[in-house]
Amino acid sequence: xxxxxxxxxxxxxxxxxxxxxxxxxxxxxxxxxxxxxxxxxxxxxxxxxxxxxxxxxxxxxxxxxxxxxxxxxxxxxxxxxxxxxxxxxxxxxxxxxxxxxxxxxxxxxxxxxxxxxxxxxxxxxxxxxxxxxxxxxxxxxxxxxxxxxxxxxxxxxxxxxxxxxxxxxxxxxxxxxxxxxx
Amino acid sequence: xxxxxxxxxxxxxxxxxxxxxxxxxxxxxxxxxxxxxxxxxxxxxxxxxxxxxxxxxxxxxxxxxxxxxxxxxxxxxxxxxxxxxxxxxxxxxxxxxxxxxxxxxxxxxxxxxxxxxxxxxxxxxxxxxxxxxxxxxxxxxxxxxxxxxxxxxxxxxxxxxxxxxxxxxxxxxxxxxxxxxx
DNA sequence: TCCGGCCTTAGCACCAGGTGCTAATCCCCG
DNA sequence: CGGGGATTAGCACCTGGTGCTAAGGCCGGA
Numbered sequence: 001x002x003x004x005x006x007x008x009x010x011x012x013x014x015x016x017x018x019x020x021x022x023x024x025x026x027x028x029x030x031x032x033x034x035x036x037x038x039x040x041x042x043x044x045x046x047x048x049x050x051x052x053x054x055x056x057x058x059x060x061x062x063x064x065x066x067x068x069x070x071x072x073x074x075x076x077x078x079x080x081x082x083x084x085x086x087x088x089x090x091x092x093x094x095x096x097x098x099x100x101x102x103x104x105x106x107x108x109x110x111x112x113x114x115x116x117x118x119x120x121x122x123x124x125x126x127x128x129x130x131x132x133x134x135x136x137x138x139x140x141x142x143x144x145x146x147x148x149x150x151x152x153x154x155x156x157x158x159x160x161x162x163x164x165x166x167x168x169x170x171x172x173x174x175x176x177x178x179x180x181x182x
Numbered sequence: 183x184x185x186x187x188x189x190x191x192x193x194x195x196x197x198x199x200x201x202x203x204x205x206x207x208x209x210x211x212x213x214x215x216x217x218x219x220x221x222x223x224x225x226x227x228x229x230x231x232x233x234x235x236x237x238x239x240x241x242x243x244x245x246x247x248x249x250x251x252x253x254x255x256x257x258x259x260x261x262x263x264x265x266x267x268x269x270x271x272x273x274x275x276x277x278x279x280x281x282x283x284x285x286x287x288x289x290x291x292x293x294x295x296x297x298x299x300x301x302x303x304x305x306x307x308x309x310x311x312x313x314x315x316x317x318x319x320x321x322x323x324x325x326x327x328x329x330x331x332x333x334x335x336x337x338x339x340x341x342x343x344x345x346x347x348x349x350x351x352x353x354x355x356x357x358x359x360x361x362x363x364x
Numbered sequence: 365t366c367c368g369g370c371c372t373t374a375g376c377a378c379c380a381g382g383t384g385c386t387a388a389t390c391c392c393c394g
Numbered sequence: 395c396g397g398g399g400a401t402t403a404g405c406a407c408c409t410g411g412t413g414c415t416a417a418g419g420c421c422g423g424a
Contacts, residue, residue, distance in 0.1 A: 021411090031373090038371090049409095055237070055239075059237040103295070108291075125286070128314050130311070216402055219382085230382080
């Protein structure tokens with residue numbers, strides 16, 4: 001096995017089994033621990049503890065964001081009752097397995113949560129929506145959504161959301177957001 | 183502060199901030215590291231690294247299991263190209279914090295994934311959709327969605343989805359699902 | 365044949381964040 | 395004033411590393 005082959009396999013193995021130590025890796029590849037260290041260094045793969053910490057923080061932030069992610073994606077601008085803007089990074093887990101195409105409901109989730117949060121009311125709910133998925137979004141692309149309140153009448157708000165990737169429209173939606181009760 | 187008080191607070195603090203070392207804990211409570219160690223031991227709280235590993239494994243198992251959910255919810259019936267039925271349990275994390283009302287995009291996700299999967303094609307994508315959120319769904323309710331293919335014409339399928347809780351409609355949607363290609 | 369390079373291995377000191385143990389102190393109460 | 399629980403200190407040791415220096419092994423070219 002050449003060095004390049006080993007490094008490729010090493011990267012893949014660590015990807016699949018993040019909780020593996022250098023010692024174990026060395027045994028699996030039949031090389032010394034030092035070689036594994038060099039390989040990791042050249043591949044920019046952090047040490048076991050670092051990898052573990054990263055995963056743990058993911059779990060933790062997810063636990064935290066039960067309730068914390070009022071907005072799906074990251075809220076960038078907010079003019080309450082008028083306009084809001086958010087950005088969402090797309091990842092593999094948002095795609096149909098293997099296809100690399102982000103599933104529609106993630107785009108909808110970003111747009112919907114933005115549309116609801118732009119309304120200046122704690123109890124806003126989506127009533128109706130009309131959507132167009134203009135162009136498939138691929139994993140890794142950053143989706144920027146802009147929500148604009150276009151009309152409002154006593155507790156009923158029409159909000160338009162347009163999402164773009166690199167300036168190109170990928171999704172359009174019109175949401176009727178209602179605030180129940182007077 | 184009595185020892186019991188300190189231990190109570192210690193347990194709570196670690197619960198809230200799992201990534202805290204004994205050193206930091208010692209500083210916060212103004213005691214020595216050894217005292218913290220004794221406290222942890224008597225409370226059965228594992229060391230930082232152990233706590234981190236536990237969280238990381240949670241994240242990892244979650245990561246593994248996502249991507250597998252081609253259908254959001256559980257698929258109960260499937261007549262490819264005609265009709266499909268799924269059920270989704272709603273949990274606290276699907277709700278706006280505190281409100282107890284499930285957010286629209288979870289209903290949409292169930293409906294959308296069902297609409298896409300009822301189509302007999304690997305590369306089906308949502309093109310357009312029209313939605314009505316008829317009635318708020320509360321956390322803990324089981325949402326049953328039925329998707330019916332109502333019309334189809336060369337790679338374009340209209341799919342109606344109706345979701346109910348206890349027989350009562352909560353969501354209706356009409357999806358245009360497209361299968362790209364020839 | 366020998367030499368230069370690349371790859372690999374070895375060895376050592378050091379690090380964080382601990383465990384496990386023993387030995388001192390503190391401080392309060394009777 | 396003494397006794398005892400609570401606290402602290404000190405030391406050796408552990409894992410899973412980093413960073414550095416030094417030494418081999420092997421292969422191709424002159």
